Amino acid sequence: MSGFKSLSPIVLFFFILLSSGEASGHTRKLRPGIRPPWDQFQGNQTRAQMIEVQFMRWVKFMGELRHTLFGKALNKLFPSYTLTVDKNPSAGDFTTIQDAIDSLPFINLVRVVIKVNAGTYTEKVNISPMRAFITIEGAGADRTLVQWGDTAQTPGPKGQPIGTFNSATFAVNSPYFIAKNITFKNTTPVPPPGAIGKQAVALRISGDTATFVGCKFLGAQDTLYDHVGRHYYKDCYIEGSVDFIFGNALSLFEGCHVHAISENYGALTAQNRMSLLEDTGFSFVNCKVTGSGALYLGRAWGTFSRVVFAYTYMDDIIIPRGWYNWGDPNREMTVFYGQYKCIGPGANYAGRVAWSRELTDEEAKPFISLGVVWSSLLGFSLDLGMGSNEGSSASLHVPRQYGVTKPLSTAGPTEADLQRSLELEKFLADAGLYESKDETVLREEVLGQIDQIVKSWVKHLTRQRGYTDQMVEDANAVIYTFGSYRLGVHGPGADIDTLCVGPSYVNREEDFFIILHKILEDMEEVTELQPVPDAHVPVMKFKFRGISIDLLYASISLLVVPEDLDISCGSVLYDVDEPTVRSLNGCRVADQILRLVPNVESFRTTLRCLKFWAKRRGVYSNVTGFLGGVNWALLVARVCQLYPNAVPSMLVSRFFRVYTQWRWPNPVMLCPIEEEELGFPVWDPRRNPRDRTHHMPIITPAYPCMNSSYNVSTSTLRVMMEQFQNGNKICEEIELNKANWSALFEPYFFFETYKNYLQIDIVAADADDLRIWKGWVESRLRQLTLKIERDTYGMLQCHPHPNEYVDLSRQCSHSAFFMGLQRKPGERVQEGQQFDIRATVEEFRHSVNMYMFWRPGMEINVSHVRRKQIPSFVFPEGYKRPCPARPSQAEKSSAEIGTEETEGGSTQRQQLKRKSDADACDAESSRPEKQRPLDPNNVIRQAAVAELDEHSKQEHASIPPCVSGNSGLEGKQFYGGPAARLADVEADDWENLSLCRENGNHLGTPCADVMVSEKQACCSRNSGVAGVESQASSEDSCYKIGPHIPENENGNRSRLLQSDPELKREATVVLEAHEGVNSDPVKKPVIRLSLTSTA
Known part of the structure; x- marks a missing residue:
């Protein structure tokens, strides 16, 4: 382990994870669950057909929304088909384990059992991240052996040491892995004391939710690399000398035999928990510790290392002190090392270090339950038919902390919540938010083609710049996806956010935006090619075979980019500029989000729902100052952390409840902000004055942590808060069965x-x-x-x-x-x-x-x-005024006493669609609109309008519309409702008659003069409509709407305004334009917004 810690970031960065085989065009970090069209079963039609059947079943489940939590769990546990590996070619499908794994689809969907017959298989095995749901089943741990002999010092293809990470005989990078009755061995012998670079891993597990039953792990230093994820080891045998169980996973070892082969001193564990907020640690329950030499139970590799032994037998090889602080006394205050009811000569707690613990019953509960590992994923205890031991009940569920705070509630759903969730999912499906199978397959084909294009592009540049033939052969670029596609929430017609990672000698400015742009421009499949090099994150937008692609580029400090490069590793950011960091962080953030949410499926459904809501309500747009896809994903992920056991209907309701009350600019964070040695600035308003100006900070969870919503302004924040409040009210009514889900998605007018x-x-x-x-x-x-x-x-x-x-x-x-x-x-209007x-x-x-x-x-x-x-x-289809909601009694009372809401805030309840109103809307819209209740300030105005209406009652019936509706000018259409009758024009809108527009074009001069007479109300000659005569007769008078309002011969308009002081005080907006501005839309007017009080 010490050698592993001493490796520099540069050496770690040059690891090549997969060096054999030709580049097959596989794309990395794709959304799990899709079979690519370039599957490798073309030579075996029977197996290909079998996979296709499984794929169609999955599509049927998703399309009809018949999947349930239990059903998905069963799909993960029960095999869909089986492959056999045997040393004898005639006795199995394959002769090596790696060949069997490589035969699977690159993105594997269903459980596949690979039966490995008895024998010794000398090979190095690597399971890629997208090949999930694999079971490796041997003929018995003593009969089936996989072995290899790499160490951290073993040179890689480029002559650099491969390091501890890549020394593993068997490496698992995918989730839902199961191994049974098989032995994993690293053949490197026990190193002498003080040897450097002798770390030799037998098995590395980097995928989430893995299970090992009846397996053996044989090695010396660093035998079992329990890297990251949640893992369960049942009845396993683990052998080693120094730190032979190490990593930063959340793992339970139950009924396992841990055996030391140290010649002098050794350590059983080296747990690498680095933060108080990380929910990781090792728990040994009903285990046995034996062996030779002198053994520490653990060394504090991580600052907050956490290891517990419960009901465990310990031989006399245990050093009385028990634990070692890694030479750092400060770690004694932060680590968590405990024992609980252990037995044997080595279990005597009397000699333990003062900073270890002998746990009480309550303290031990979280560490002796299988449920603590699995319940957050499945929602119920996992039962593999292995039995259980006392003290390790799988039914025990202990709340865990997600994110930077404890959950607000760990309550699960009620029957009503489950029913509302089903209704919500059906609504989303009926709304067409899920893509078809054909589009899914097309997306995968497009990604494969783009991957081949960028690989050829890099090889061409490598050859053009005079590199050796070997360099040209090794030259590579890798495609990753991020955004909605990576998160699994994209819909029909959505774009694919894509990142191309290339070597250090291929730059963005010339190679990407000019040379690759030219290559794409010449391709028939590419349309609507649009480079945006000066964007905050430089991007090239285009459509490939009709699929929208947003392609980013990142040039990293490598001459050769490995095909399986893990860009979540911080070393990928070494020696790159800030635009590259921003390009890389899209993928890094997406992966972190999926890792940090308690339940990915609930997160996806909730996010899909809220993205649809945001688009309907006009608050989904990063470029205009609202929130984009990643912002909404982070907000939803935080709510999922606060309510870890909630179902989608609950999460939607809690989303609005939380963010209605959120005190901005307090930041939303999924994990603590950490700084690394690379020196990139992170969001920190204490140090960075610019960060203090952010109105709605939503912090990304990947280093360097940034504010993803820096573009939100005070105005857009106000609009979003109004929409959150509106959504919260509707969700409250949905929970009371007073509204349905369609009310939440009413469009914003x-x-x-x-x-x-x-x-x-x-x-x-x-x-x-x-x-x-x-x-x-x-x-x-x-x-x-x-x-x-x-x-x-x-x-x-x-x-x-x-x-x-x-x-x-x-x-x-x-x-x-x-x-x-x-x-x-709320601001007072000042005169002038x-x-x-x-x-x-x-x-x-x-x-x-x-x-x-x-x-x-x-x-x-x-x-x-x-x-x-x-x-x-x-x-384009004509304006339809929205059907107003039926006012509540409180609103009626407010109107009766003359209380009027502000214009921007009057639509919240007005747009609420109740169940009882859903069918009545169209019928009500056809009825004559009821008069609004009169307040004292409107009495005089109403009387004046009534006087004018009575004076010319017959004439008004034939008055052509003016300014709005059909203007009476042939071929000229204007927006608005009927305005033929003066009584139909509300006083608030008189100033709105001061401008005329022809099909949206600016006319010669502002139409400041509006005709008001007993016979006609329309635009006068000086309206600026070229070549069109006004229908007003020459003897009709014109009146300027503004601070000075002349009186006509009848005095109607003047009396109307003079009789209404409120209207005179109302601020009006005046537009002044340059003289000579004509209908050319590119001419710019001089804009002055004047709020003038005429009182």
Whole structure:
């Protein structure tokens, strides 16, 4: 072990995990559970057909949602088919264990039993991470032996020592591994005292949820590398000399015989728990310790090392002190070493070190239960038919801590919770959130092709730069996935976040964004190729055979990239720049999330649900200042940690409950923030002033820990908190059976929320240019939000809308985004106060126009529009006003006393869809709208409108609509409801008549003059509509809506305004434009938002 600790990070980094065989195009870190199309069974049709049958069964289970917790557990335990390994070629399917493993699909789905007949198999075996659910079953531990003789000093293919990690005779990297009745041996003899580099591992287990029954592990120094994960050893024999059970797993050894072959001094365990929050440790229950030499029970390899012996017989070889502090007295205060009811001459506790413990019954309970290892995964105790011993009841469940705090509740689901979860899963399936089998297979094919493309690309560059033939042959690049695809929550049409890891001599700027870009550009399968080199994480976007790909690149400090490179290892970050760190961390974070959540399946269902909710409510967009996929995944994962035994319906409800009450900017973290020697900055507001400005810190769990939500602004945080509160209210009603799941996913009516909007028009000469140009502009929209907040000192709030809109009537390629504007609620309106954002908009346009790939025709225009002037292309099928929810009694009382909600906060209950209202919505929408209750301030206004309505009752029936609906101008459509009758125009919207827009284009001048007469109400001649005559007669008067409102001959409009002081005090928004601005959408107006009090 000492040699292992002394290896430098550089040496560890140069390990090559898999050196034999040709590159087969396999992709790493893919989502488990999918069979790739390039399976290796082409020579055996029978076995291929068998796998296909299993795959179709899985698709049927997922599609029909018939899988249950118990059913999934049975699928993991019972074999789907069996392979046989025998030294005699005629007696089995394969002659080596590795060949049998390599014959499996790269992403294995079902339990496969590999029966290894009696014999000695001299081979080195490695099971890759995606080949899960493998059982290795021997003919008996004394009859079936797998052996090899590597040590940490054994040179690898490049002449570098392979290290302890790769010295293993048998290495397991995949989850759900089972071994029975077989011996794993490293043939290296016992090293002399003080020897360096003689670590020789017989078996390394790096996968989660593994079981070993009746196995033997034979070696000397570092025999059993219990690396990471949750493991169970039953009736096993483990032999070694120094640290021969070591690692940082959570493992239970039950009924095992541990035998020392030390010639002098040795140590049984070296547990490597490094943090108080890590739920790892070794527990030996009903075991036996024998052997030769003098033996410590354990050495404190980790600062918080944890080992417990219970009901264990100890021979007289145990050193009386029992435990060794690894030469560091500080570890005596942090380690946890204990004994409980042990027997034998070596079990005498009297001579133990003062910092070890003799456990009480209560203290021992968490360490003597099989349930502590398995219950968090399966939800019930695992029974392999092995029997049980007293003191090790599998039914005992002890709560464990996930994340940085203890769970808020460990309660499980009720019958009602389970029923609601089934309803939720059915709703998600009916909503089309699961992809089809054909699309699943296509994705795997695409990933395989991209993997081959990048491998060929690297080999081409290696040959081009004059490297040797051997270097060209070894040159490699590896594809990883991350994001929703890696997490297993992607849906139909979703993109695949992909990372290409290449050698140190292949750079991003030239090789990736120019040479590889050219290769992809020339391929028929590639469309919509869009490089974004200046993004926070540089990316190349494209579609490959119709599948959207976001491809990142990371050049690491290796001349040759191993095919099985583990990028979760911190040494992969050695000597790389920050963009590379950000590119690598996508995969590292995804893997950490899956490792840190208590129940992956519940996490996935909950995340799928909340991502769908966020998209429906308009708060799913990283680039516009909301939260992206990884942010939502981290938030959901934290809730899963706080409620480890909850089912999806419970987790959705708790999600809104937790984050409605969360006190931002307190960070959300899945694990403690740790610093390493590589020196990358981590999120720390105590040291970094910039980190103190973050409004909604959500910290990534992989080093270097960063804030993944740095782009959230005060405005977008406000919007999300409102949506959390809305979701919380709906979930409360769902739990009371007053609403169903469809209420939670009601769309957000963005264009009903605000009176004033910014419209960002993006145009380019053709669709390809627009795609590139739009990607750049969209990545900068957040800057506009922040600039507006900064320049108005937070008084003007900006709500960016993630949805994109296209005006198909334009000759050029067009795209548009909108932002809602409103004054910060609760602030007093000061007389004459103005928000002048002309400089802000100009600064934003200037920064956008600095695009390095700018081409002629790429233009951007930012303009102000009112609610009634939203262009018609936003609603291609016509605008349908949302059906209002039936008001509660409290809301009716509030209205009757004249209490009105603010515009941005009035939609929470209004949009709640109750079960009783679901069928009545359409019927109610067709009825005449009831009058709102009158308050004292509205009486005069109502009387004035009624007077005008009575004066010209007959004439109004034939008045053509103005500004909204069909404007009466042939071919000109405007957004809004009918406005033919003056009484139909609410007083709040009078200022909204001050601008006219033709199909969303800016007209010659602001339509500041609006006709109001007894006969007609429409845009006047000076509305700026070129070539179109107004329907108003010349004798009709025009009235300017604004601070100065002239009175017509009848005085109707003037009396209406003069009789309503509240309306006169209401702030109005005025847009001023340059003289000469015409309908060209690329001309920029000068924007001044003026909130002027006329009182």
